[in-house]
Amino acid sequence: MTRPLNKHSALRFSLCAFGLLCVATLGFFAWQSYYPVSAAAGWKVRVVHADVPKAASLMPEADGSLVVSQELDKGKGSIVRIHPDGSREVVVAHLSKPDGMVPTRGGWVFSQESADLPVSFYKDGVVTELFKGDSVQGLWVEGDDLYAIEDRKPAGRLLRYRWSDQSLSVVRDQVQEGEAIVRCTDGRLLYNEKNKGVVRELTADGSDPVVLSNLNQPTFLMCDERGLWINEDATHRARLLLIDKQGRQQTILSFLKAPQSIVPSGRGTYLVAEGGRSRVLELTPE
Known part of the structure; x- marks a missing residue:
């Protein structure tokens, strides 16, 4: 018993x-x-820069250096340049969640993903405020137009700034956590809504059809000759996806932690900002 x-x-x-x-x-x-982090067959991945706090956007430069936004909040964020020899210099300091960056007009534009902070233009050591937004993240430049998207819920905006007359217009409102906007090689202008897990096409008639859905917190978008690249801004088991021109989806990297931007390095490889582990990865096709 x-x-x-x-x-x-x-x-x-x-x-x-x-x-x-x-x-x-x-x-x-x-x-x-x-x-x-695990790479798909035909690819390999390695860490190229460690100890890059909250690495977000990446911008390779012609001299081999890399400009990185470090997305810390409350004035602790910064934009740094990592030189080819590994040394680092702070280019812009005292920022709050610096996020998007895009080269243009001999300098580059950067955003801050905090309320009522400016999107600014950096050139030759001088920072010029262009306009204010609310938690602006993704940026895209083509010709006279600078697009900026707000990472807000429930009512973010897609904005367009005109360099020629410094005008600012609202292209879309009621965007659910918009994080990226990009023009693809097929001519489509795409943006995402992280909260809804979708990618939309910006259309002239305002219908903005969903071109991809059922995604897990899509964040940065990048298009090139291979197709559409999408990073998942998930804290655990995030992926880097590639949607080829036939619409087939492939997982290129697995077990990422809050990845942000992906950009071509200029050396036939890609650089990936893994903000959750504060480092920059290099992705190489085998």
Whole structure:
């Protein structure tokens, strides 16, 4: 006959069970955080720059240096240049969540993903405020137009700034956590809504059809001859996806942690900002 547990034994059993549950939970999250990034067949990945706090946007320069936005908040963010020899210099300091960057007009434009902060133009050491937005993230430049998208819910905006007359217009409102906008090689201008897990095409009639759906927190978009690249801004087990020109989806990188931008390096490889692990990866086709 089995003897019932006494009060002290039951307490010990409960504490042991709780302890095992805590260990298992912590182990699971540690596994998700530290499990190595995995590349698909035909690709390899390596860390090229570590200790880049909250790496967000990347901008390779002709001299081999790399400009990186470090997306820290409350004036602790900055834009740094990593030189080919690995040395670093702060280019712009005291920013709040500096995020998007795009080269243009002999300099570059950058955004800050905080309320009521400006989108600014940097050239020859001088920062010029262009216009203010609310949590602006993604940027895109073509000709006289600078597009900017706000990462807000429930009512972010897609903005267009005209260099020629410094005018600012609202192209779309009620955008759910818009994070990126990009022109693809097939002519489509695409933007995403992270909260809805979709990518839309910006159309003249305002219908903006969904071209991709059921995505897991899509953030940065990039188009090139291989197709449309999409990073998932998920804390655990995020992926880098490639949608080829036939519409086929392939997972190129797995087990990322809050990846942000992907850009061509100019050397036949790609650079990926993995903000959740504060580093920059290089992705190489084999």
